[in-house]
Amino acid sequence: MLAGGIYQLGIVAAEAEKVRLERQGIEAEKAAAIAAAEAGTLKTMEKPLPESGVMRFPDRHKYNLSKSPTFRIINSLDVNALMKLSRVRDGADVMSIFIRAGQMIEITVPVGNYNARIASGEIWYGNSILFGPTTSYSKLDAILEFKKMEGSQLLGNEITLEKVKDGNLKQLPLMATDF
Numbered sequence: 001m002l003a004g005g006i007y008q009l010g011i012v013a014a015e016a017e018k019v020r021l022e023r024q025g026i027e028a029e030k031a032a033a034i035a036a037a038e039a040g041t042l043k044t045m046e047k048p049l050p051e052s053g054v055m056r057f058p059d060r061h062k063y064n065l066s067k068s069p070t071f072r073i074i075n076s077l078d079v080n081a082l083m084k085l086s087r088v089r090d091g092a093d094v095m096s097i098f099i100r101a102g103q104m105i106e107i108t109v110p111v112g113n114y115n116a117r118i119a120s121g122e123i124w125y126g127n128s129i130l131f132g133p134t135t136s137y138s139k140l141d142a143i144l145e146f147k148k149m150e151g152s153q154l155l156g157n158e159i160t161l162e163k164v165k166d167g168n169l170k171q172l173p174l175m176a177t178d179f
Helices: 002-044
Strands: 053-056 070-075 080-087 093-099 104-108 112-121 136-140 144-148 157-161 171-173
Touching (some): 070 093
Parallel strands (some): 070 157
Antiparallel strands (some): 053 093, 080 093
């Protein structure tokens, strides 16, 4: 009787595994069908890449940018990037900067200390969904300081948005909701 019970349990377990695998296959088919439909919809939402430069700077009129430090950003060849600079003291977003893959830009930034958050990707879908479901989000691990030195000397920054041997700046992962 014991051998029969073990055999019966083996049959039940095999049948349960068969059902699980069938269900998993059906779920995989459904997921693939949904992804294909969404890919078609997403394709229709593609927009032309913005030009490299400042995209959003709502309080521009408050600053004399001719006497502001420079910020040079060199982007990797792989992906486009949208960078947001927010003031350290109050967290307010000051400006957004778009940098196309493989390009370098130089802009002026108001004097102050800033945190930088970056969204990157290949295909642009606009300001609401950025680079779509494949958008990668990160933040820089250092505060960017832009200041006036003695006299009229200005202290700006230069960063490269790709891995640099012996580099002194890191990109840390960031949740999309924190961008």
